[in-house]
Amino acid sequence: MLGFGLCRAAKRRISISGSVRHPLEVTQAMLEKMAATEVHLNEICANGEFRGVFKLLGVPLRDLLSLAGIEKKDTDFDSPVDLAVRVTSSNGQSVVLSWGELYYKSTAEVIVATSAHPIFPNKSINKFKDKDAYRRMMDILEREIRFPKLVVPPDRYADRSIEAITAIEVVDCCSDVGADPSPEPYSPQVTVGGEGRPPMTFGDFSEADFITATVHVVGDGKGYHVPTLTAAYRLKPSLSKPA
Numbered sequence: 001m002l003g004f005g006l007c008r009a010a011k012r013r014i015s016i017s018g019s020v021r022h023p024l025e026v027t028q029a030m031l032e033k034m035a036a037t038e039v040h041l042n043e044i045c046a047n048g049e050f051r052g053v054f055k056l057l058g059v060p061l062r063d064l065l066s067l068a069g070i071e072k073k074d075t076d077f078d079s080p081v082d083l084a085v086r087v088t089s090s091n092g093q094s095v096v097l098s099w100g101e102l103y104y105k106s107t108a109e110v111i112v113a114t115s116a117h118p119i120f121p122n123k124s125i126n127k128f129k130d131k132d133a134y135r136r137m138m139d140i141l142e143r144e145i146r147f148p149k150l151v152v153p154p155d156r157y158a159d160r161s162i163e164a165i166t167a168i169e170v171v172d173c174c175s176d177v178g179a180d181p182s183p184e185p186y187s188p189q190v191t192v193g194g195e196g197r198p199p200m201t202f203g204d205f206s207e208a209d210f211i212t213a214t215v216h217v218v219g220d221g222k223g224y225h226v227p228t229l230t231a232a233y234r235l236k237p238s239l240s241k242p243a
Contacts, residue, residue: 018170021069034059046157058113088167095160113149
């Protein structure tokens with residue numbers, strides 16, 4: 001059994017709302033009584049900040065969503081695959097996870113953690129040339145973590161692993177889009193938007209901008225689809241340009 005005394009849990013409640021049948025609040029005590037999963041997290045952020053290495057114990061986020069019951073409302077497309085989940089902390093920081101991340105990838109790894117155990121280096125300070133760097137690392141490993149904490153281990157960087165979360169909202173981003181009964185639905189353009197930058201609309205694509213990708217599709221309806229080659233547009237170069 002891992003020891004978790006170094007990281008104290010705050011007594012907080014998490015609201016679960018949005019496109020669910022039963023909006024509810026989950027307390028710290030409720031989380032601690034649910035079946036737990038252990039994950040490993042290297043907390044290195046995209047800006048290079050190191051926030052420690054931990055073993056964390058908590059409840060898979062998908063299990064909490066199951067308690068509330070996913071239900072899309074007032075839409076012609078009743079499949080949940082286009083839903084998103086927004087998680088917000090006590091200081092107003094929000095991160096978003098797609099439906100596929102929670103249900104079609106490493107689904108049990110994304111957890112709401114209630115406790116943690118730092119992973120200390122095996123070597124003592126005497127083995128380090130930079131003694132101050134060692135002490136800074138130890139201070140980070142021994143820091144207090146504010147629970148409940150969203151943990152997203154599959155991410156390359158830990159920016160979405162936020163502490164002191166207070167709200168989980170299931171978001172239907174396209175509730176006003178009707179179902180297209182045609183066998184080959186088509187959209188002439190796509191708009192990408194978000195906080196901090198104006199919307200970008202893509203419609204006139206050049207063949208030079210496309211790459212060929214092999215897509216493996218496994219769904220709830222038809223199950224496994226054979227691998228298919230598809231033309232894909234690389235959005236990252238365009239989105240990386242200053243707004």
